[in-house]
Amino acid sequence: MHAYALRDPVWFAQHSKEQDKFASEGKELGQFCIMCHSPVAFLTGAIDNPFSFDISDTASLAPQVQEGVGCTFCHATTHVSPSTDANPLDGVTGAIQFFLNTDEVIYGSIKDPIPNSFHESEFHPDYDRSEMCRACHNLTIDGIDAEMTFDEWKGTAFEAMGIECQGCHMETYSGYAVDTVLFPLAPYRENLHRHSFVGLDHALTSFPETGAQATAITSLLKSAAEISFGTPFPNSVTPGENVELAVVVTNTSGHNLPTGTTFSRQIWLEVTVTTGADTIYKSGFLDSNGDLYDFYTDTDLVKDPDLTLFRTVLYDAVGDSGLRHVSVGRMVRKSDSTLPVQGSRTAKYSFPLPLETEGQIFIRVRLRFRAMPPFLIRELGLKEESNRLIVFDASELEATVPVDMLE
Numbered sequence: 549m550h551a552y553a554l555r556d557p558v559w560f561a562q563h564s565k566e567q568d569k570f571a572s573e574g575k576e577l578g579q580f581c582i583m584c585h586s587p588v589a590f591l592t593g594a595i596d597n598p599f600s601f602d603i604s605d606t607a608s609l610a611p612q613v614q615e616g617v618g619c620t621f622c623h624a625t626t627h628v629s630p631s632t633d634a635n636p637l638d639g640v641t642g643a644i645q646f647f648l649n650t651d652e653v654i655y656g657s658i659k660d661p662i663p664n665s666f667h668e669s670e671f672h673p674d675y676d677r678s679e680m681c682r683a684c685h686n687l688t689i690d691g692i693d694a695e696m697t698f699d700e701w702k703g704t705a706f707e708a709m710g711i712e713c714q715g716c717h718m719e720t721y722s723g724y725a726v727d728t729v730l731f732p733l734a735p736y737r738e739n740l741h742r743h744s745f746v747g748l749d750h751a752l753t754s755f756p757e758t759g760a761q762a763t764a765i766t767s768l769l770k771s772a773a774e775i776s777f778g779t780p781f782p783n784s785v786t787p788g789e790n791v792e793l794a795v796v797v798t799n800t801s802g803h804n805l806p807t808g809t810t811f812s813r814q815i816w817l818e819v820t821v822t823t824g825a826d827t828i829y830k831s832g833f834l835d836s837n838g839d840l841y842d843f844y845t846d847t848d849l850v851k852d853p854d855l856t857l858f859r860t861v862l863y864d865a866v867g868d869s870g871l872r873h874v875s876v877g878r879m880v881r882k883s884d885s886t887l888p889v890q891g892s893r894t895a896k897y898s899f900p901l902p903l904e905t906e907g908q909i910f911i912r913v914r915l916r917f918r919a920m921p922p923f924l925i926r927e928l929g930l931k932e933e934s935n936r937l938i939v940f941d942a943s944e945l946e947a948t949v950p951v952d953m954l955e
């Protein structure tokens with residue numbers, strides 16, 4: 549996703565929308581979004597008119613700008629930004645400071661780099677620490693927590709055990725750090741790091757290795773959370789009476805679940821109860837557009853009143869809520885149903901069992917993950933892209949419960 553940061557059509561659409569919103573209020577958004585999505589453009593002022601900046605303008609930009617968050621940017625970093633607070637209300641949007649060595653030196657975590665004629669190589673002790681990620685993965689806006697991944701991780705057992713962001717997002721492997729045809733004397737190393745930086749999001753346009761990305765996301769998500777049946781849970785059920793059951797979700801990832809752009813993420817419980825071919829109860833199901841019956845699409849919340857969704861909702865000064873109108877740049881408060889590290893939530897379900905039910909009922913629960921709701925992408929004018937959104941299923945529970953015989 550780092551290489552995709554300035555190629556993402558969703559980014560361009562959201563960016564234009566935000567630029568327009570700010571302009572309509574007589575304010576200037578400037579380089580705010582460019583700051584983290586292409587730090588080299590931010591530092592060099594390569595995008596002279598952010599207001600009208602469009603995806604078609606990128607082709608003429610330097611590769612380091614087009615690459616979004618690229619190799620040279622990360623590996624020229626000398627030390628990390630002291631602040632990650634933006635104050636758009638006061639017109640302070642360039643809150644993050646990047647400190648780069650723009651000479652020939654490339655830093656990294658290899659203690660004994662072999663020399664080459666392309667650049668100097670130097671060991672840097674901070675590269676295996678979470679602070680390397682903090683500048684962009686922690687953001688407050690006018691004092692309100694917006695995207696707080698670093699702070700969510702800070703102070704957890706993971707920090708205490710030395711499990712940094714890199715520990716989960718840059719898997720280690722053994723091999724050669726360089727091409728051995730070019731460097732036949734390169735040593736075999738035990739501590740190299742995958743740079744796929746997998747999260748939950750994925751490319752929605754044609755992009756290298758999308759298949760591998762999806763596989764890696766599925767594998768990461770298996771470690772994201774645990775689900776189990778809680779209390780109450782029925783040993784048997786009686787026709788005509790209410791069935792009560794509970795499902796417990798525990799966050800086992802290194803920060804809140806979800807984290808970062810929590811206002812557009814969707815992590816939810818799908819619960820289906822069937823008997824034979826009949827569905828007795830369901831929650832967390834999708835409509836014909838692939839959307840959840842959330843308040844965005846079902847304002848009265850009647851179609852799926854039990855929907856359990858982990859995310860945040862942003863509100864603006866007039867109480868307008870949600871993705872359509874309010875972005876982090878203009879929110880004044882938010883509601884938060886994300887799970888903190890090791891935090892659990894119990895979702896309770898209650899539904900009547902039809903009188904004619906016989907035999908047994910079958911309960912199936914899935915924890916489902918999606919980067920963004922399709923309606924948001926559609927409404928940004930990206931219909932085809934919205935069809936490419938993937939729902940990832942990481943954990944599943946099943947149970948069969950006998951139905952009591954009626955006299």
Ligand code: HEC
Binds near residue numbers: 701771807
């Ligand atoms: C213990 C392992 C672990 C650690 C440590 C960890 N992460 Fe994650 N991260 C995950 C898992 C699992 C997911 C997928 C679940 C999810 O989407 O939240 C994830 C998702 C993400 C996402 C995608 C956003 C989302 O929730 O959809 C970002 C961005 C991210 N991590 C950044 C970081 C940063 C930055 C750090 C360090 C401050 C970090 N992670 C530390 C395991 C970890």
Ligand code: HEC
Binds near residue numbers: 623740741
């Ligand atoms: C988001 C920042 C970031 C980007 C972008 C990035 N790297 Fe890295 N890279 C790191 C970090 C952090 C480490 C050290 C990880 C550790 O030691 O835990 C690292 C390690 C390395 C190493 C040392 C060997 C290893 O695998 O640990 C090499 C070589 C390297 N990166 C090359 C590259 C190249 C080439 C690119 C572009 C294709 C690139 N990096 C892009 C952050 C980045």
Ligand code: HEC
Binds near residue numbers: 554556584
């Ligand atoms: C210069 C800013 C910057 C730095 C530094 C940075 N990132 Fe990111 N990162 C981003 C942006 C921007 C995106 C989202 C790109 C997109 O989706 O278009 C991103 C995306 C990600 C994702 C994928 C999120 C998802 O939802 O799938 C992960 C994981 C991640 N970063 C981890 C890291 C880690 C670990 C580090 C530190 C070694 C790091 N990042 C350093 C800006 C940065």
Ligand code: HEC
Binds near residue numbers: 581
């Ligand atoms: C402080 C750095 C920072 C700033 C400023 C920033 N972003 Fe991001 N953005 C990120 C990171 C990091 C991610 C990936 C986080 C994650 O996956 O949870 C991301 C992800 C995204 C994504 C893709 C993920 C999604 O689900 O929406 C979009 C689109 C996006 N940002 C748009 C914007 C826009 C528009 C602005 C300006 C209003 C902006 N960003 C400002 C750091 C930043």
